[in-house]
Amino acid sequence: MREETYPFVMRPLPYEYDALMPVLDVETLTFHHDKHYKTYVDQLNNVLADYPELQKMSLKELLMNLDRLPAAAQTSVRNNGGGVYNHELYFDGMKSPVGQMPVGALEEALVRDFGSVNQWKEQMKQAAVSKFGSGWAWLVTDGNGKLFIQQTSNQDVPDLEVYTPLLTVDVWEHAYYLQYQNRRADYVEGWFDLINWKKAGRRYEEALQKKEA
Numbered sequence: 561m562r563e564e565t566y567p568f569v570m571r572p573l574p575y576e577y578d579a580l581m582p583v584l585d586v587e588t589l590t591f592h593h594d595k596h597y598k599t600y601v602d603q604l605n606n607v608l609a610d611y612p613e614l615q616k617m618s619l620k621e622l623l624m625n626l627d628r629l630p631a632a633a634q635t636s637v638r639n640n641g642g643g644v645y646n647h648e649l650y651f652d653g654m655k656s657p658v659g660q661m662p663v664g665a666l667e668e669a670l671v672r673d674f675g676s677v678n679q680w681k682e683q684m685k686q687a688a689v690s691k692f693g694s695g696w697a698w699l700v701t702d703g704n705g706k707l708f709i710q711q712t713s714n715q716d717v718p719d720l721e722v723y724t725p726l727l728t729v730d731v732w733e734h735a736y737y738l739q740y741q742n743r744r745a746d747y748v749e750g751w752f753d754l755i756n757w758k759k760a761g762r763r764y765e766e767a768l769q770k771k772e773a
Contacts, residue, residue, distance in 0.1 A: 566608045566615035570601045571648055579656045583750035588739045593651060596734050600643030600715070607636040619645055624720050642715035646696055646728060650735075653727045653760060657753040665768065666726070666761040673707040680709075681752055684729075687711050688748045694732040697748075699760070700725050701767050724767040727760045 573579075573593055577586045608614050611633055614622065622641050626634050662670060662677060674680035680699075687709050688697035695713040700723035702708065707726075710718050718725055729751050736747035 563618040563620065565618055567605045568601050568619065568644060570598045571651070573651055575655060580654060580754055583657055583747075583754055584736075585739050588736065591738060592730075592735055593647075596732075597643070597647040597651070600640045600647065604637065604640040604644055607633055607640065620720055623717055639715050642717050645717055646715055646730065649725055649728050650696075650730045653756050654751075654754040655756040657750075659753065660755075660757050662757045662761060664761055664765075666757070666764040669701070669705060669707050669764065680707075683709055685745070685748050685752075688729050688731050688751075689745045691731050696728050696730055698725055698728045701764055703767075703771055705764075705768050705771060724763065724770075726763045726767075727755060 573589070577589050577593075580589060611630060614629065614633070614637075617625070619641055622629070622637050623645060626638050629637055661667070667677065670677050670680045674683060684697060684699065691697060691711050691713075693713065695711060695716075698710045698712065698718055700708050700710055700718050702723055708723070710723070712718060729748060731744060731748070736744065740747040
């Protein structure tokens with residue numbers, strides 16, 4: 561994800577609005593991207609407008625230094641900055657459902673750390689379905705290349721000082737309710753078919769290169 565600074569802009573989807581059907585229909589994706597994600601971008605810009613000293617910081621820098629921000633801005637940057645970061649990774653991490661699978665270093669790591677790709681899917685689905693209320697389930701890697709599944713609440717992000725997020729699934733109801741109602745498990749199962757493993761693999765390889773640098 562490129563290092564943007566204020567004013568942050570709403571990124572267009574890297575595919576057409578009907579590209580993720582039948583897993584995510586046009587109405588669900590349009591509402592999620594054009595309304596919810598846009599609101600986080602707008603609200604983040606609104607709070608940063610009052611803090612010129614924060615306007616040169618990237619989104620990642622803002623989220624990694626929340627406790628160093630002015631006290632009055634911390635909660636809003638945490639919620640809205642996290643909303644921007646999480647949604648951008650989520651939308652960027654999907655593509656047309658073509659049944660692709662992980663390959664290369666990431667596939668090897670999934671087998672090493674979870675036993676198999678299918679066992680990772682089972683654990684990832686459990687993390688996503690069991691998340692109480694609104695939040696996210698993540699596949700992340702630490703500085704040594706080890707993979708972990710994590711949950712975060714609301715618009716919180718993983719500890720970006722320690723982990724590099726590789727992919728995430730949004731389990732806020734607005735991500736799926738128009739199409740799936742209360743069937744979160746069905747939505748998550750479909751999401752597996754949308755994972756852009758090429759991009760996730762690239763993020764993993766970049767994280768490994770940072771370790772070696």
